[in-house]
Amino acid sequence: MGARLNATRTRTALRTSARVSFDLLLVLLLTWVVLWLLGRAWSIIWPIVIALLITTLTWPVARFLRRRRWRPALAASVVTLAFLLVVGGVVALIAVPVASESGELADGVVAGIDKLREWVAGPPLNIDEAQISGALDSAVSRVQDSMGSIASAAVTGVGTVVNGVVTAVLALFLMFFLLKDGPRFLPWLGRQLPGRLADDVPAVAARCWATLGSFVRSQAFVGLLDAVFIGLGLWILGVPLVLPLAVLTFVGAFVPIVGALFAGFVAVLIALVFNGLTTALIVLAIIIVVQQLEGNVFQPMLQSRGLGLHAAVVLLAVTLGGNLAGIAGALLAVPVAAMIAVVWNYVREQLSDPPPEPAAGTETETGTT
Incomplete structure (x- = not known):
């Protein structure tokens, strides 16, 4: 009798596991279809x-x-x-x-190249002029052999700019x-939807809109912090073009990964050309410290408070979004995660038990007093 009961429980558990697995597969398939449709319509989205x-x-x-x-x-x-x-x-x-600084910048780049050649020719490398010229000739010949690929890349780049x-x-x-x-x-969306959806969808959309606004404001504040700290460091070191570099840093904060890398590269390059290698290395250290503080402290803290997400969730969302969809995925990962949390919280609120109604006697006493 006990063996038969155990076998029945085992079969029931297997059926339940199979049903849950099938439901999960359907959810994953539906998610894949939605992502595929989003990819096909990305030029509009x-x-x-x-x-x-x-x-x-x-x-x-x-x-x-x-x-x-x-x-x-x-x-x-x-x-x-x-x-x-x-x-x-x-x-x-x-x-x-x-x-206005383009002439001096060009002269600085030429001088920097000459200094680099002198450094390469000296100890410990001791590479003579003939070897440098041979390397340059080899590079030029490779470029000439790759003109077709360069032309196709240029056409692709022009198409990207047009898009x-x-x-x-x-x-x-x-x-x-x-x-x-x-x-x-x-209100228009509510009139188009039937039944309870006429109330639920606009309510969720309003919460998502507030969450998106909080994300943009926190991102702007993080970019302002980057621009102030890096600009202050550049000003103390005497690097020229401080204001354009600070503005470029602020704008680059809205483009994850690439924006910060590009702004930092430009700042280090200008410091190298105008102030020398030592100042460029100090600028690089300042940028690394500020961006590490931004990525691991400021941004997760501000976005976790404004979006209702834990700082670890923000970090994991950015990492996952960047791996799945590159720059666009890293940019949209945090607001998408926040909107998923908004939808989940709303569904949980609707599915939770309503508060118990007061007893009739309590209502009567309240009404009489």
């Missing part, structure tokens, strides 16, 4: 994502103007034009000083319409 990120940054200004009885179209137009002016000013703030311009223009138009008609979207 990416401008929408950029527009949402920009809108969360500019919406407080548009909301302020709308509360002053500005018409929605006028407020959205003014904010969009102001955003374009700010972006143009940032580009000018970087480009103008660099252009980037199209994406930026489309995101700008979407930002205008979001600023103009954004407050009417959730």
